[in-house]
Amino acid sequence: MVSKVDESRLLKRARAWEEEALLQIYDLYRPGLFRYAYRLLGQEEEAEECVAEVFARFLFALRRGQGPQRHLRAYLYRMVHNWVRDRFREHPVSPLEDVERTLLKDPVGSTTEEEAVRRWQAERLRQALRRLPPRQAKVLSLRFLQGFTFEEIAETVGTSVGAVKALQHRGLENLRRLLKEEDL
Template sequence: MAHDFSAFVRHRGAHHLRTAVLLTGDWHAAEDLLQSCLVKLYRSWPRLDTATDPDAYLRRILVNTHRSWWRVSWRRETPSDSMPEPAAGQDDPVLALAVRQALKVLPPRQRLALVLRYFEDLPQAQVAELMGCSVGSVKTHTHRGVRRLREVLGEELVPEITEMEAKR
């Protein structure tokens, strides 16, 4: 059991940390979020059917825990006088930093919708389920988030979403 869990964290931990960074907008808060979620996952690991998709279960824990942290005022973003460290394996750390900073200006639900749709590459129905809202709300949050990212980052960095991609 513990061996399977350790192997899962070694194999998929970096991916989920990047998701947490995009959700929180802060590397340290993301590490805290992921660590809290991994503790929750470890406690329920013996009861899980890990052959199906433990990623989906951890993703749900990430979303729910992050959502609960929105309500706690001491977890809010705070200004910093230093630049965050780039994540390992990024092609362009300057662009990655710009995207993370742009995501910070979005309201939490828009940021969540964009991260789940475009970083996690989930279909709208699954994003709606994770967010606890309708598919229409996901479309609205996604549309508004992309529009705001275009304002912040510029049209050349945020391409137009085709109708086919939007339906997926």
């Protein structure tokens, strides 16, 4: 975790287009972003594509003098979440496809029963998150998958901490309801 002071200096150096600073940002945030994208997407290739495109957009934004002014981490995670949202909006994935992808990824007999249950639960939660309202899904993902604090989530979502807590509450209720549905 990078402190806010260090992140601010790093961002200034990145705006000055210091190659070292830009690579440092990549090395610092790329693993977390990749994991986050993977957990939302369920595919390494798509997660890599997502992260690569997020960093490309980040460079273009810096070159135009735009991009994040302070919260670099929140900015990058927001871009990942938006990319995933857009990805599923443009190419909706049916539950059957998800099962197929899960089976292809984990052939029968290669894993234990406990591992299979875990994967099944993970896939059900991934699908349930896709069906949640975007802001609720974003709050729950950042909170329980990436371990963001309410303040960090508020910076990423662009709202207050109280609103984040409210979104979390409503999102968890909706999530419980979705997970109980048979046809999820």
